[in-house]
Amino acid sequence: xxxxxxxxxxxxxxxxxxxxxGYMARVRCYDCGEALRCVADASLVLCPVCRSLSPLxxxxxxxxxxxxxxxxxxxxxxxxxxxxxxx
Numbered sequence: 001x002x003x004x005x006x007x008x009x010x011x012x013x014x015x016x017x018x019x020x021x022g023y024m025a026r027v028r029c030y031d032c033g034e035a036l037r038c039v040a041d042a043s044l045v046l047c048p049v050c051r052s053l054s055p056l057x058x059x060x061x062x063x064x065x066x067x068x069x070x071x072x073x074x075x076x077x078x079x080x081x082x083x084x085x086x087x
Contacts, residue, residue: 015038015081025056034048035083043075045079046077046080049082
């Protein structure tokens with residue numbers, strides 16, 4: 001991400017699995033304002049429009065609380081998908 005700071009990439013396979021199971025968070029890019037979706041328990045999301053990183057915060061609209069056995073802590077860099085492409 002920056003010198004001396006790194007995050008695990010939550011890649012395309014994991015993102016597609018999250019889409020399939022409805023495990024996505026809604027987030028808005030802090031830089032360009034694009035409405036995005038990403039893996040629900042990511043720490044950051046990569047905007048596909050402007051390539052900036054935005055944090056996912058507690059209270060973001062996600063379904064983590066409805067899925068048993070899912071840890072509540074966030075981790076990694078999620079790939080952002082434009083919400084308009086989610087159907």
